[in-house]
Amino acid sequence: MTVPPASAIPASTPFVDRHIGARRQADVDAMLKAVGYDTLDALVDTAVPRDIRQDSGLELGAALSEVETLAELRTLAAKNKTAVQMIGQGYYDTVTPPVIRRNILEGPAWYTAYTPYQPEISQGRLEALLNFQTMVQDLVGLPIANASLLDEATAVAEAVLMMRRANKNKEARDGKTVLDADCLPQTIAIVKGRAEALGFEVEVADLSKGLPDGVINGVVLQQPGVSGRVFDHTSVIAAAKERGALVTVAADLLALTLITPPGEQGADIAVGSAQRFGVPLFYGGPHAAYMAVQKGLERSMPGRLVGVSKDNAGVPAYRLALQTREQHIRREKATSNICTAQALLAIVASMYAVYHGPDGLKAIAQATHGHAKTLAASLKAAGLDVLHTSFFDTVTVAVPGKAAGIVAAAEGKGINLRSIDADTVGFSTDETTTAAIVDDVLGAFGATRIDAAAGTDTAFALDAAVERSSDFLQHPVFSTHRSETQLLRYIRKLSDRDLALDRTMIPLGSCTMKLNATAEMEAISWPEFASIHPFAPDSQTAGWRELIADLEEQLTEITGYDQVSIQPNAGSQGELAGLLAIRGYHLSRGDEQRNVCLIPASAHGTNAASAVLAGMKVVVVATAADGTIDHADLYAKIEANMDALSCIMITYPSTHGVYDADVREVCDAIHAAGGQVYIDGANLNALVGLAQPGHFGGDVSHLNLHKTFCIPHGGGGPGVGPVAAKAHLAPFMPGNAATWTEGNDVPISASKYGSAGVLPISWAYVKLMGGQGLTEATKAALLAANYIAARLNDFFPVLYTGEGGLVAHECILDLRELTAKTGVTAEDVAKRLIDYGFHAPTLAFPVAGTLMVEPTESEDLGEMDRFIEAMISIRAEIDQVEHGDFTLADSPLRNAPHTAAAAISTDWTRGYPREQAVFPVHSLRQDKYFPPVGRIDGALGDRNLICSCPPLSEFEN
Numbered sequence: 013m014t015v016p017p018a019s020a021i022p023a024s025t026p027f028v029d030r031h032i033g034a035r036r037q038a039d040v041d042a043m044l045k046a047v048g049y050d051t052l053d054a055l056v057d058t059a060v061p062r063d064i065r066q067d068s069g070l071e072l073g074a075a076l077s078e079v080e081t082l083a084e085l086r087t088l089a090a091k092n093k094t095a096v097q098m099i100g101q102g103y104y105d106t107v108t109p110p111v112i113r114r115n116i117l118e119g120p121a122w123y124t125a126y127t128p129y130q131p132e133i134s135q136g137r138l139e140a141l142l143n144f145q146t147m148v149q150d151l152v153g154l155p156i157a158n159a160s161l162l163d164e165a166t167a168v169a170e171a172v173l174m175m176r177r178a179n180k181n182k183e184a185r186d187g188k189t190v191l192d193a194d195c196l197p198q199t200i201a202i203v204k205g206r207a208e209a210l211g212f213e214v215e216v217a218d219l220s221k222g223l224p225d226g227v228i229n230g231v232v233l234q235q236p237g238v239s240g241r242v243f244d245h246t247s248v249i250a251a252a253k254e255r256g257a258l259v260t261v262a263a264d265l266l267a268l269t270l271i272t273p274p275g276e277q278g279a280d281i282a283v284g285s286a287q288r289f290g291v292p293l294f295y296g297g298p299h300a301a302y303m304a305v306q307k308g309l310e311r312s313m314p315g316r317l318v319g320v321s322k323d324n325a326g327v328p329a330y331r332l333a334l335q336t337r338e339q340h341i342r343r344e345k346a347t348s349n350i351c352t353a354q355a356l357l358a359i360v361a362s363m364y365a366v367y368h369g370p371d372g373l374k375a376i377a378q379a380t381h382g383h384a385k386t387l388a389a390s391l392k393a394a395g396l397d398v399l400h401t402s403f404f405d406t407v408t409v410a411v412p413g414k415a416a417g418i419v420a421a422a423e424g425k426g427i428n429l430r431s432i433d434a435d436t437v438g439f440s441t442d443e444t445t446t447a448a449i450v451d452d453v454l455g456a457f458g459a460t461r462i463d464a465a466a467g468t469d470t471a472f473a474l475d476a477a478v479e480r481s482s483d484f485l486q487h488p489v490f491s492t493h494r495s496e497t498q499l500l501r502y503i504r505k506l507s508d509r510d511l512a513l514d515r516t517m518i519p520l521g522s523c524t525m526k527l528n529a530t531a532e533m534e535a536i537s538w539p540e541f542a543s544i545h546p547f548a549p550d551s552q553t554a555g556w557r558e559l560i561a562d563l564e565e566q567l568t569e570i571t572g573y574d575q576v577s578i579q580p581n582a583g584s585q586g587e588l589a590g591l592l593a594i595r596g597y598h599l600s601r602g603d604e605q606r607n608v609c610l611i612p613a614s615a616h617g618t619n620a621a622s623a624v625l626a627g628m629k630v631v632v633v634a635t636a637a638d639g640t641i642d643h644a645d646l647y648a649k650i651e652a653n654m655d656a657l658s659c660i661m662i663t664y665p666s667t668h669g670v671y672d673a674d675v676r677e678v679c680d681a682i683h684a685a686g687g688q689v690y691i692d693g694a695n696l697n698a699l700v701g702l703a704q705p706g707h708f709g710g711d712v713s714h715l716n717l718h719k720t721f722c723i724p725h726g727g728g729g730p731g732v733g734p735v736a737a738k739a740h741l742a743p744f745m746p747g748n749a750a751t752w753t754e755g756n757d758v759p760i761s762a763s764k765y766g767s768a769g770v771l772p773i774s775w776a777y778v779k780l781m782g783g784q785g786l787t788e789a790t791k792a793a794l795l796a797a798n799y800i801a802a803r804l805n806d807f808f809p810v811l812y813t814g815e816g817g818l819v820a821h822e823c824i825l826d827l828r829e830l831t832a833k834t835g836v837t838a839e840d841v842a843k844r845l846i847d848y849g850f851h852a853p854t855l856a857f858p859v860a861g862t863l864m865v866e867p868t869e870s871e872d873l874g875e876m877d878r879f880i881e882a883m884i885s886i887r888a889e890i891d892q893v894e895h896g897d898f899t900l901a902d903s904p905l906r907n908a909p910h911t912a913a914a915a916i917s918t919d920w921t922r923g924y925p926r927e928q929a930v931f932p933v934h935s936l937r938q939d940k941y942f943p944p945v946g947r948i949d950g951a952l953g954d955r956n957l958i959c960s961c962p963p964l965s966e967f968e969n
């Protein structure tokens with residue numbers, strides 16, 4: 013075979029051409045023609061106000077190829093040093109079963125899915141999350157659990173706030189919160205930071221010695237404690253309840269296979285992390301936290317709750333229960349600002365429990381405990397002082413003046429221990445601990461192995477009072493899938509029930525469901541990134557810190573701000589971080605009275621919830637008829653709150669999908685009144701390379717890396733919400749919870765770098781695109797949205813437009829007039845789209861009775877045309893209702909979605925043919941998705957709350 017010369021081999025396709033779907037010039041021209049423009053630049057120049065446009069391109073360097081990007085990631089990874097991680101402190105090494113790692117953590121059917129707000133096309137991930145809830149409920153001994161929260165420390169903070177609002181004892185309601193001194197240090201830091209903003213007292217005390225004096229609202233215990241100590245909480249819990257307090261226990265799920273559950277000891281709430289159930293360390297996250305509560309508290313619980321209802325054929329079906337309590341819906345009345353979860357990681361943890369079953373989990377726990385006992389017995393025999401005799405996996409040892417040397421000796425053997433102080437060392441065993449590791453640890457202490465002998469002073473057995481006697485994980489799902497073949501098929505069966513981005517466009521306005529490229533995803537499970545403890549010494553994390561610093565610098569350039577912190581592990585947490593920075597700034601200037609936050613009525617609901625958590629008073633600014641901020645009302649609110657004005661929170665482009673031309677005027681008015689401007693970065697996908705919020709009036713913004721910067725949504729998490737600020741706010745950016753002391757910058761997440769494990773995705777995206785590619789992506793997103801708006805406007809009027817009748821990166825389709833004439837609702841359209849194989853656009857936000865569509869730059873013209881065809885076909889069915897061809901109740905719209913079982917039923921009596929039900933357009937005959945259930949009865953599920961795995965017989969009837 014003749015090999016062609018190198019010059020004859022075509023260069024590989026630039027990544028930007030793979031990221032942007034409508035990249036062929038013929039497709040771009042066709043879309044421009046529909047919108048009415050000759051060039052893409054002409055469209056952009058009209059849509060984006062001239063006075064916010066940036067003067068020069070992004071200085072991010074030239075785009076790299078996929079091969080080059082992965083090579084750079086390999087170089088960075090090589091600068092990290094993997095070790096045996098025995099630091100503990102809430103983070104433990106674990107083994108992710110390969111079948112779970114490859115098919116869920118690295119499986120696009122799972123990581124590209126969206127939050128299951130459309131439950132009919134989310135039955136697979138909802139079942140996996142229900143398994144998670146059941147697993148948690150069984151292990152902690154409480155009847156209701158959520159799925160899930162962000163990390164353990166913030167979960168404790170949520171529990172503290174929940175105790176403060178749920179305590180019905182009048183005397184205790186405004187009392188102090190008491191934290192056990194053996195709580196994780198990062199937990200204490202997070203709770204104290206939240207308390208400072210909200211103005212309530214927190215006391216830290218050794219609760220093994222009893223409760224402190226004073227009126228107590230709630231108590232938080234840790235089981236096991238950070239020192240490793242395990243003690244019977246029953247008496248302190250009983251004493252707390254006698255004094256009118258509620259009780260939370262932060263508990264280790266693996267330990268609970270051996271230790272009496274918090275619920276059985278009388279706790280009201282249990283929280284913790286599911287990280288050690290197969291989720292890599294990830295340098296601190298993402299990890300799924302959990303919360304479980306006693307009956308009666310479920311309606312106050314933050315996070316998501318999966319429940320069981322029935323569809324329109326009476327078939328049991330999963331859904332998000334009590335959905336109206338979602339925090340972004342409740343706005344300033346919200347009890348939390350949580351609106352995302354770590355769903356993907358919760359699913360991994362649930363499958364880990366399915367994989368191992370109760371016997372497997374208990375065996376892992378016994379082996380972990382056995383290694384800890386051997387270490388403690390051997391150290392005691394060597395004359396060292398082991399500080400606690402009852403522990404699970406963590407041993408604390410007094411070594412006067414020798415801690416540094418012991419820690420260094422262990423590091424020399426490739427093992428990280430916990431350096432507590434100059435005289436004390438701790439270590440934690442885990443699933444990966446081996447006999448050889450035990451010997452190396454002992455060698456670092458100058459000791460040799462002896463066995464922990466029962467009945468002697470080296471036994472170190474758990475106290476009988478804390479040993480678990482109850483069963484757990486008795487549902488068949490935790491014992492059925494024992495072989496890898498069975499589990500692989502179970503994973504595949506669940507994913508086949510869902511619609512994710514790997515199968516279809518997900519045109520969700522405000523959510524930016526774009527390509528999560530394989531090259532971007534590849535590095536997250538490399539051991540050099542995934543196996544690093546968040547508290548590992550800096551000498552072992554040079555690659556991680558270089559990647560993070562580089563990403564923060566890139567985001568600084570993109571946004572026009574002066575500093576970025578990637579610590580917040582969700583957009584809502586980025587909002588809170590930005591608002592706390594504003595609060596800190598005002599306090600530093602002696603402006604304690606500045607606590608009013610102005611929020612437009614159209615803003616994201618979490619804005620108001622975050623403002624309340626930052627200790628601010630929310631004042632809503634009206635929206636004008638054209639969707640912009642009502643200037644008369646804005647100036648009136650500024651005048652009325654002149655001395656108390658802290659800030660305004662605005663989304664840009666607006667939540668209505670339009671570039672408001674008055675954004676600089678609004679910013680100037682707030683600044684003139686002494687306030688700060690928070691620009692919500694949820695819609696940054698319409699700005700990158702075109703305009704920088706830090707240059708057109710913003711003082712601080714949060715970004716969504718799980719939107720604009722390609723971290724996948726994972727069925728509802730992980731997310732990353734970095735906060736970017738101007739220089740005057742930089743001193744008030746998030747602090748490090750692990751080293752925090754009172755009076756310093758408030759930490760937002762448990763680990764310094766939040767959900768670091770997914771940052772290589774965004775880093776790779778920016779490198780692959782380069783500054784020019786990112787700008788082209790933004791322009792392509794604007795073209796895609798305007799193309800859909802132009803094509804559908806005659807069928808579903810576009811509610812708001814800006815200059816030239818254009819929208820930004822999304823558009824709102826108004827169905828209210830059609831609903832008034834026919835009764836067909838936006839929800840009917842959303843459910844009918846399932847029959848066409850589509851996830852619905854965003855339903856009823858930000859305007860009730862509408863659908864908000866965002867195609868993103870990653871969708872090609874063919875997929876957009878398929879969506880447009882579906883919407884036009886649905887409009888024809890609405891017309892059929894209006895013309896009386898069939899009643900609304902008997903229409904394909906109200907009966908959607910249609911299952912295969914419904915389509916082949918022998919008693920089909922509906923007023924439209926089966927073909928119209930399931931094959932409304934010809935292309936579906938070749939490639940058809942059938943939802944596993946029909947339309948689900950949400951009200952029934954809320955009235956009859958079932959939030960754990962029901963008997964399998966329920967699904968066989």
